Amino acid sequence: MIFNRQQQSLLLEGKEYTSEDIRRLIAGGAEAHSPAYWDLYLFLNKWFDDSPVITVHTSGSTGTPKELVVRKEQMMQSARLTCEFLNLRKGDSALLCMNLRYIGAMMMVVRSLVAGLNLIVRPASGHPLAGIKAPLRFVAMVPLQVYNTLQVPEEKERLKQTGILIIGGGAVDEALETEMKHLPTVVYSTYGMTETLSHIALRRLNGVSASEHYYPFSSVKLSLSSENTLVIDAPLVCDETLQTNDIARIYPDGSFMILGRKDNVINSGGIKIQAEEMERLLRPFIPVPFVITSVPDRRLGQAVTLLLEGQLGTKEIENKLQEIFEPYYRPRYILSTDDIPQTGNGKINRVECRILAKQLVATSKRGEYEGGQEN
Template sequence: MIFDRKQQRLLLEGKEYTFEDISRLIAGGAEAHSPASWDLYLFLNEWFNDSPVIIVHTSGSTGTPKELIVRKDQMMQSARLTCEFLDLKKGETALLCMNLRYIGAMMVVVRSLVAGLNLIVRPASGHPLADIKEPLRFVAMVPLQVYNTLQVPEEKERLKQTDILIIGGGAIDEALEAEIKHLPTAVYSTYGMTETLSHIALRRLNGTLASEHYYPFSSVKLSLSVENTLIIDAPLVCDEILQTNDIARIYPDGSFMILGRKDNVINSGGIKIQAEEMEKLLRSFIPVPFVITSVPDQRLGQAVTLLLEGQPELLEGQPDTKEIGNKLQEILEPYYRPKYIWTTDCIPQTENGKVNRAKCRILAKQMLTTFYTHTLTP
């Protein structure tokens, strides 16, 4: 592997590019290149410059998006950990199909530079395998891209011909995980964040090694806070010990499970409800995209609220809130039952497809205000 940036070359669709080559391509202007290629050239220009750091953006799934300054040498260490774990070798083909604004896509490129992978570039779209011809050794996608790919027979077949798929950037629901189990591809769910320069742990989703647990890289040390949130000590990729908001359970063999985020604990009448665990329980009962959130409540403190994706103005094709409400009455204990069930055009999401929990809470509060305005208006 090559860790000296001055010695690195990008193997792009079988052709090798130096920093000087990238500089000449940029000098030619954006109009001569596809948007996806242009974004790659701009990233490489930043990567190869003399600065030891680079700016990355968080997704904003739990709050306001922010910029982080990260060290390039630590990004290369992260790349090494992944390439060694997955046994990625020089000349093997990797696909870049995510937004280069975020760390997940950046790390696909850095892995290619460090390990000498042959990079194939496609736009950050819902169907990244739509026109792929060559077999791929390694692909990184978000859950929505995987879901869309599995709906199209030709694209599903291309995915089956891919050796390794890692999935990050969002939760993988039970239905998607069940379909993944039938793929011959080695598929992993990743755990990490921008601050850890993508993932520090992987969970195999299919095959004989399939597990519900994430397994951290050997250099990563994990512990729990008094609130059972995960503490990450990953010195190769992060100078500081990270106190996360992820509520976790650590097992004797060092593996762990994520139960949800501390931010997403709803305290309703003194009962603490983890939104993600409740969503996992309800997925088989609710036939449309949905999210569990909360609104302020004078008696309970926070009231559990269910947002369903649909078209409120349509009489047909929208989720039946009454039917869903009756079903939840049967399967949930009283304190866990949503006090409000509302339909919205779409569940708020971040740019890279995660549920935007903060905006969901704001939307639910606005809907509560509208509800009471209409209720109290004579």
């Protein structure tokens, strides 16, 4: 592996590019290149400059997006951890199919630079394997990209010919995980965030090593705060101990499970409800995108709200809510919207969902459904 940036070059679809090559491409202007390649050249130009740091952006899935300044050396250490864990070797093909504004895409490039991977570039889209001809060794996608890929026979076949798939940027629901179990591809769900320079732990989704637990890299130490949120000590990629908002359970072997985010705990009449846990229970019964959110309520403080994408009949859902949940856990409102708000990299935008739900309740006064909780 190469950690000296002055000695690095990028193997891009079989052709080697040095820092000087990138500068020449930049000098030629954007008009001569597709947007996906131009974004890559701009990133590489910043990577090869004299600065030891680079600016990255958080997704904004739970709050206002932020800019973070991170050290390039730490990004290379993160790349090393992943490449060693997955046994990636020089010349292995790796697919870049995400937005280079975010850390997940940046790290695909850095892994290629450090380990000499052959980077294949496609525009960030819902169908990243469309048009891919040769089998790939290593691919990273968000859950929506994986879901879309599985709906198209040709793309699903290409995924089956992929060596390793890592899924990040959002939770993998049970239905998607079930489909993963039947793939010959080695599939991992990842845990991490912008502050940890992508993932610090992986969970195998298929094969004999499949597990419900995430396993951290050996250099990562984990603990729980007084509120049972995960505390991460990852000195190779993060200078300070990181206090997360992820409610977790740590097991004696060092593995862990994420139960949800502290931000997504809904306090409804003194009952604390984890939005992600409710979503997990509802996924088998709701065939459209949805989210559990809340709206302000004078009596309860926060009223649990089910936000559905599209116009879906609610009677069957109401019956299922009655069956699954105790009265104080049932959504007080079921609301429909054209689109569930998302961030730029495909995560649910929880903040925008709360704002939208509040607006919909105000517009419809009582919403489409009220009756989950007894008055």
